[in-house]
Amino acid sequence: MSLRHALLGLLSYRPASGYDLLKAFETSLANVWPATQSQVYGELGRLTDAGLLEVSAEGPRGRKEYTITGTGRGELHTWLVSAEPTRVTRSDMLLRVFFLDRMTAEEGRAYLARQRDFAAARAEHLRALEASIEWDDSPLSTQGRIALEYGLRLSTVQTDWADWALEQLATGGAGDQPR
């Protein structure tokens, strides 16, 4: 349950409304931890009930401004320093690779080529994002850049790996298995 920590993290910089937070999720956090309206508003309510947040102001249009409490900061810090080993990530992309021989050789090649193209497109997207941001040497900039670099490197691995896999299929002699 990291949505709650994403919210606590954002609110540790400054108080904000659900709407403000939602925008943060759509922009900066979109590539790391996407979240929907229903999730954000619901979690804000639960966090408030649990005493990790409090409603510090009410504005026009029913706007509620949430502020992180001391307990909330404690919880955030605990989560930050507790580095559990990253859980196994499900990958339907790799699952299909596992069943590559259930497609024809041609379909298999097309599949891998498509994955390579997706990864390349993602890299492109991240580079565009990188160019569109005015980086400075604030902590947020440093951290954003580090996260973005991860995405870039990941995309590179995916394209390289897909190319390598295509070679394997060619030389490894995987044939046309009938389904």
Place this chain on the structure above:
Amino acid sequence: MSLRHALLGLLSYRPASGYDLLKAFETSLANVWPATQSQVYGELGRLTDAGLLEVSAEGPRGRKEYTITGTGRGELHTWLVSAEPTRVTRSDMLLRVFFLDRMTAEEGRAYLARQRDFAAARAEHLRALEASIEWDDSPLSTQGRIALEYGLRLSTVQTDWADWALEQLATGGAGDQPR
């Protein structure tokens, strides 16, 4: 919903019981698409109701052997060739990076070092797995190796990236922000 396709994929090779399938999930598929008992048995029931599988035999101890139907093979094939762009994967590891300045500089360094070590350990685990398998040139071997190579390359990227990030923190002058 790829669990159902994982099951269809496994059953496309040979009929099997829920118990057999569960073992497949614990061993070969564990690193790609982990699944629990309740998920597997539940999904088998739904797949049978939907006509994608049928109970082809009943054995001792209430054992039911499931066989994939023509419809099931069709569904599997459709899924295999439909390569949707991979969804955004949530990463609590990167989420913490985003909030790196909410820790002390020392805690931040420790966090990244820990991530590097986790990735290295994972690589170690995968290399051990690689060594423990008798590879041949069957399709399953080729495909397993391709999937494993992905994991290996991913781990490498993670360790390299973590080291790079540590350098960034050192030279970028990220300081001790109070929380």
Place this chain on the structure above:
DNA sequence: CAATGACGTTCCACAAGTGACATGTCAACC
């Protein structure tokens, strides 16, 4: 023969995420 362990299934409560819908306010502009 009794204990053990592998085999095998089913059910339940809960947490987390998705997507759509419903509702309403306020500011700006034509």
Place this chain on the structure above:
DNA sequence: GGTTGACATGTCACTTGTGGAACGTCATTG
């Protein structure tokens, strides 16, 4: 003065995944 669009929240139904409990069978072995 009416429309539009940003602001703003809340709720519901559904799917997926987690974890554990409960129940029973069969073969082996001490």
